[in-house]
Amino acid sequence: MNHLSLIIKREYINKVRNKSFIIMTFLSPVLMVGIFSLVAYLSQLNNDSIRTISVLDESGLFVDQFQNKEHVKYNILTNVELSEAKKISEEAEYYGLLYIPKVESLDELSKSVTFYSEDSASLQVMESVEDAIEGKANALKLKDAGIDAERIKELRIRINAKQETFQGKETSKIGSILKLGFGGAAGYLLFMFIIIYGNMIMRSVIEEKTSRIIEVIISSVKPIKLLLGKIIGTSLAGITQFLAWVILLGIFSFVLTSIFNVDPTTVQSPQQEMLNQSVEGGTQEIVRNLIIEINNLPIANLVIMFLFFFIGGYLLYASLYASIGAAVDSETDTQQFMLPILMPLILSIYVGFFTVIENPHGTVSQVFSYIPFTSPVVMLMRIPFGVPIWQQILSLVILFATFIGTVWFAAKIYRVGILMYGKKASYKEIFKWLKY
Amino acid sequence: MEKLLVANNVSKSFGDYKALNDVSIEVPKGSIFGLLGPNGAGKTTFIRIINQITMPDSGSVFLDGQPLQPNDVQHIGYLPEERGLYKSMKVGEQALYLAQLKGLSKQQAKERLKYWFDRLEIGGWWDKKIQELSKGMAQKIQFVVTVLHQPKLLIFDEPFSGFDPINANLIKDEILKLRDDGATVIFSTHRMESVEEMCDHIALIHKSNKILDGKLIDIKRAYKSNTFEVGLIASEATMVDAAIKERFDVSPATFKTINDELKYRIKLPENTSANDLVSYLTSKGQLNHFVEVIPSANDIFIETIQNN
Numbered sequence: 001m002n003h004l005s006l007i008i009k010r011e012y013i014n015k016v017r018n019k020s021f022i023i024m025t026f027l028s029p030v031l032m033v034g035i036f037s038l039v040a041y042l043s044q045l046n047n048d049s050i051r052t053i054s055v056l057d058e059s060g061l062f063v064d065q066f067q068n069k070e071h072v073k074y075n076i077l078t079n080v081e082l083s084e085a086k087k088i089s090e091e092a093e094y095y096g097l098l099y100i101p102k103v104e105s106l107d108e109l110s111k112s113v114t115f116y117s118e119d120s121a122s123l124q125v126m127e128s129v130e131d132a133i134e135g136k137a138n139a140l141k142l143k144d145a146g147i148d149a150e151r152i153k154e155l156r157i158r159i160n161a162k163q164e165t166f167q168g169k170e171t172s173k174i175g176s177i178l179k180l181g182f183g184g185a186a187g188y189l190l191f192m193f194i195i196i197y198g199n200m201i202m203r204s205v206i207e208e209k210t211s212r213i214i215e216v217i218i219s220s221v222k223p224i225k226l227l228l229g230k231i232i233g234t235s236l237a238g239i240t241q242f243l244a245w246v247i248l249l250g251i252f253s254f255v256l257t258s259i260f261n262v263d264p265t266t267v268q269s270p271q272q273e274m275l276n277q278s279v280e281g282g283t284q285e286i287v288r289n290l291i292i293e294i295n296n297l298p299i300a301n302l303v304i305m306f307l308f309f310f311i312g313g314y315l316l317y318a319s320l321y322a323s324i325g326a327a328v329d330s331e332t333d334t335q336q337f338m339l340p341i342l343m344p345l346i347l348s349i350y351v352g353f354f355t356v357i358e359n360p361h362g363t364v365s366q367v368f369s370y371i372p373f374t375s376p377v378v379m380l381m382r383i384p385f386g387v388p389i390w391q392q393i394l395s396l397v398i399l400f401a402t403f404i405g406t407v408w409f410a411a412k413i414y415r416v417g418i419l420m421y422g423k424k425a426s427y428k429e430i431f432k433w434l435k436y
Numbered sequence: 437m438e439k440l441l442v443a444n445n446v447s448k449s450f451g452d453y454k455a456l457n458d459v460s461i462e463v464p465k466g467s468i469f470g471l472l473g474p475n476g477a478g479k480t481t482f483i484r485i486i487n488q489i490t491m492p493d494s495g496s497v498f499l500d501g502q503p504l505q506p507n508d509v510q511h512i513g514y515l516p517e518e519r520g521l522y523k524s525m526k527v528g529e530q531a532l533y534l535a536q537l538k539g540l541s542k543q544q545a546k547e548r549l550k551y552w553f554d555r556l557e558i559g560g561w562w563d564k565k566i567q568e569l570s571k572g573m574a575q576k577i578q579f580v581v582t583v584l585h586q587p588k589l590l591i592f593d594e595p596f597s598g599f600d601p602i603n604a605n606l607i608k609d610e611i612l613k614l615r616d617d618g619a620t621v622i623f624s625t626h627r628m629e630s631v632e633e634m635c636d637h638i639a640l641i642h643k644s645n646k647i648l649d650g651k652l653i654d655i656k657r658a659y660k661s662n663t664f665e666v667g668l669i670a671s672e673a674t675m676v677d678a679a680i681k682e683r684f685d686v687s688p689a690t691f692k693t694i695n696d697e698l699k700y701r702i703k704l705p706e707n708t709s710a711n712d713l714v715s716y717l718t719s720k721g722q723l724n725h726f727v728e729v730i731p732s733a734n735d736i737f738i739e740t741i742q743n744n
Contacts, residue, residue, distance in 0.1 A: 003537060010533055014525065212520030216581070219487040219514040220537040222506070419489070432451050 003221045004229050011204065011233025016240060025241050029248040037256050051095035051125065056085040058102040059109075061140065065132040072128070086116055096121050098129055106137050106144075174286065175293040180357060182297065183381035186306050187352045190313055190376055191345060197238035197314075198321035198341075201231055202334065205325030205418070214418045223415045227407075231318045297384055305383055305392055312399040313376025316406055317341065323410035326417030327430055348374035352381040360385035370395050372402035409434070440465040440589060440620040441486065446495030448481055455481040457644040458495070463589075463622060463637070468615055470635035470652070471624040472737060477641045479624050480517065483591055486622075487514050499589065510539040513587035517594045517624075519578055521566045528562040531581055538585040545584065552580045556606070571598050579607055583614060590614060591622045596630065608634065628734040638733070640740055648740050652733070659731040659739070662704040665689045667725030668717055669697045676720045683716075693725060701729065 015021055054075040057063050066074035075094065077085050082099060089097040096117035103109055113133060115121055139149045163175075208214045217226060324337045351368045359365060360382050369379040369387075375395045383392065416433040441463040448456040456478045463469045473479050484490040486497060488509060497504045499511065522530055528549070535545035553559040556576055566574055575598045583590060592611070596604040612634065615621055623635060631638065631652075639649035648655065666689070670676040677698055680686060689699035698721075704713060710728065717723045731739075 006533065006536055014522070018524070207522075211523050212518045213522055215489070215516040215518055216514070216520075216534065216578075217537070218489050219512070219516070220509055220534070419484075435451065 003225050004232075007221065007226060007229025008233040008236070011230050012236050015200070015204075015234060015237035021237070021241070025244050026248065029245050029252050033249060033252040033256055036253075052092070053096050053098060053125070053129070054085065054089045054092075054094050055098045055100075056080065056082065057098075057100045059100050062100055062133055062136050065136050072125070089116065090118075095125070100133070106141055109133070109137055174289045175296065178290070178293045179297065179384035180381075182302065182384045183356070184353065186302075186310075186380040187349065187377040190310050190380065191349055193238060193242070193310075194314055194317045194345060195342075197234055198317050200238070201234045201318050202321040202325035203331065204230060204234060205322050205414075206328065206331055206334075209326070209329065209418055218418070223418065224407075224411045227319070227322055227411060227414050231315065231322060235314065235318070298386065301389075301392075302383055305396075306380060308396055309376040309380050309399070312396065312403055316372065316376075316399065316403045317345070319403070319407045319410035323413040323417070326410075326414040327420075328417075344371075344373035345377075348377035352377050356381045356385075361387075366391075370398055372399045375399055437464040439463060440500060441622070442498040443482070443486070444496050444498075446482070446485060446492045446497065448478075448485065448490065448492050454644050456485075456492070459641065459644075459646045460495075461639050461646065461649060463620060465620055466615065466618060467636045468611070468621045468623055468634050470631045470638035470733075471622055471641065472626075472631065472638055472733075473641035474741060475626075478644045479641055480593065482641065483514070483516075483593060483622070483624060486589075486591065487512060510585060511588050513538075513582040513585065513590045515578060515582040515590075515592045515595055517597075519575075521574055521578060521581075523567040524565055526562070527564050527566065527569070527577055530566065531577065531584070534581045535584050540585050548584050548586075549580070552584065556580065572600060572603055575599060576603070576607075579610070583610075587619065589620050589622065591624075593624045594626070595623070596625070596627065628732065628737060631733045635733075640737065642741055642744055647744055648736075655736060656730055659736050660729070661731075662706065662708075663701060663729040664704070664710065664713060665691050665699070665701050665725065665727050665729055666713075666717060666723065667691070667693055667695065667697045667699050668721045668723055669695060670721030673698060679720070684713075691725065691727070695724065697724065699725075 050071055050073055052073045052075055053066075054077050055063070055066050056077045063076055066076065068074055075092075077088065080088070085097055085099070096115055099114045099116065100109070101112050103112060115126065115129065142149045142152070208217070320341055324334055324341070327337065328334050348368065351364065351374060355362065355364045355368070356378060365378065365382060368374045369382055369391070376399065379387070379392065379395050412434050413430055417430075439462045441461075443459065443461045446456055446459045447454070459478070459482060461471075461482075471479050471482070481490060485492050486504075488504060488506065499508050525533075531549050532542060532545050535549070536542060540548070550559075553562070558573070558576055558580075561569065561573070561577070566577070569577070579595070582592075590611075595607060595611070599607060608630070611621060611623075623631075625631060635652055637650065638652050638655065640647050668676070668680075680698070680700060680702075684700075685703040685705075687701045687703070689701045691699065693699065702713065704710070714723065714726060717726075
């Protein structure tokens with residue numbers, strides 16, 4: 001067996017057999033599913049509580065607007081003074097008291113309606129109360145002006161534009177969300193992968209330094225082989241862990257939903273809400289659009305480029321992590337070198353989630369999808385929106401060229417750094433190593 | 437004598453610091469070669485160059501007559517001063533891994549490990565993790581791993597550190613046996629008594645330069661100064677004492693004796709032989725101690741360093 005595969009095998013087996021690795025592999029999905037279910041359960045619990053709101057309507061116009069709903073009960077007070085009403089509401093521990101004074105004209109209402117409560121009331125409650133009054137007040141005003149509210153409703157036209165590309169492909173709003181989902185997931189996955197397993201590589205380099213085995217090893221193999229073997233072995237362990245997580249997450253969430261009857265999907269993410277809002281019409285329409293959009297996605301392009309950018313981006317950062325590990329004596333010394341690595345990573349996530357969403361092909365998005373330290377994340381998020389192949393290839397070429405550069409750089413630091421003990425590494429010192 | 441390792445004019449700088457300056461060394465086949473020098477002299481850099489861990493700026497190294505090749509690491513066994521093993525790995529797995537990195541097949545490695553583990557009576561450690569072993573125990577494993585692939589060149593940097601006297605002796609005997617079996621040993625240490633005991637050849641590196649090398653016996657011959665330690669029982673002690681001090685370059689002797697006698701360390705001038713001294717002394721009294729002072733490796737080490 002040649003050296004590289006020996007090293008990869010050792011790194012892989014050593015990682016996978018490590019106790020904390022095994023514990024993390026099993027515990028993380030449990031924690032994730034657990035927290036998710038807890039949130040779902042708590043928000044259900046939250047919705048279950050019934051709030052009572054007392055209403056003192058001196059104008060007498062809005063009483064019929066306040067019908068009891070599932071989670072809100074209205075208690076209509078009549079023939080009491082405001083001060084009395086407050087006292088009643090407080091003693092009965094009502095959620096709040098809505099006071100509508102007697103007014104000359106409806107216009108005055110906008111300023112004079114008051115809501116009293118123990119603490120400031122929740123936005124949701126305020127909105128529903130305001131909506132109720134507004135609806136009625138508007139209807140009354142229209143009536144005063146001699147306009148029939150029902151008639152207006154009838155005359156209203158809703159536009160639901162059909163979307164089609166110039167090439168005649170049907171698209172829809174759901175498509176943008178889907179693309180964001182794909183791109184975001186890919187970018188975020190890479191980001192997480194780099195941080196988790198980059199750190200793991202760094203620790204494993206430090207371990208070899210602190211255990212002093214490094215000199216024994218590199219008297220048998222070239223440092224660059226050790227570096228590559230370490231990166232590849234750790235990555236394989238990472239992929240194993242990721243796969244385990246996916247499978248375990250599936251199993252756990254299935255078990256949890258069936259045992260505790262908690263449905264994690266009841267927790268609505270903002271994206272899902274957007275999705276619901278963006279599509280008029282029934283679920284059938286959604287499904288139809290979804291299928292169309294998935295067919296429209298450049299799936300083959302996406303998968304292939306995902307692999308390339310993922311590998312390129314990961315290797316780029318992994319080699320930097322390894323050189324940090326080589327430069328320091330212990331994990332506590334790594335802080336000062338971590339920042340330059342984390343900054344572009346975090347930047348790429350920000351650019352991805354703000355700029356690319358706004359305008360996938362704008363100047364900023366384009367520029368960041370060429371800069372090698374941000375391109376893996378940003379380009380992965382852009383590709384679902386359709387990026388010309390030449391741009392993708394150009395970006396990849398820049399990425400891999402930089403990768404070769406960083407590996408050279410990392411190997412230099414690594415070769416010198418692993419044999420340096422007790423010397424506190426600084427940027428200046430490391431710069432000097434490059435010339436050794 | 438055939439040379440196993442030849443280094444010609446090797447230089448190496450780290451930034452502004454010159455770690456090795458034009459060092460040339462020849463290690464005869466089948467010898468135990470002591471690489472000596474104070475801390476920071478450049479010994480470790482030189483050893484790393486032989487192991488191709490560091491590349492020299494200039495100069496060349498030949499192993500067995502051929503320029504050093506990347507594959508030559510298979511013929512070299514290196515026990516660095518900064519040594520260690522993977523703490524959380526099991527002894528057996530680790531030894532197999534390191535042996536395979538040196539080019540042994542798994543089967544070969546297993547057989548030889550069994551031989552060595554039996555020989556050092558550490559067979560029961562196979563499934564233990566390194567972190568469960570004491571430092572000395574781990575050192576034994578490390579020694580086995582270094583010699584397992586039967587290299588023709590063995591390099592030991594402070595091999596006895598961390599061993600108790602019994603185990604240090606055991607390792608010493610193993611090293612001597614390896615030499616007898618045909619291996620060549622380069623031996624870097626500060627312990628001069630082991631240099632004295634084991635080395636046939638030495639080289640002394642000081643401040644990045646080689647300042648002395650050769651056969652240990654030759655060096656000692658060159659460094660001996662016609663000096664003798666004598667013990668003499670004389671009836672007229674005071675008179676004899678005065679006469680000897682008058683006639684020779686005398687300093688206090690260091691040997692111990694049970695007799696009440698006159699003791700001197702006498703340095704003879706170039707033209708006087710030991711026989712002249714003996715006949716002079718026997719004429720004065722009963723000579724019961726007469727030894728030529730041969731400089732120890734320690735003396736040579738200190739003297740050479742101080743003169744440079």
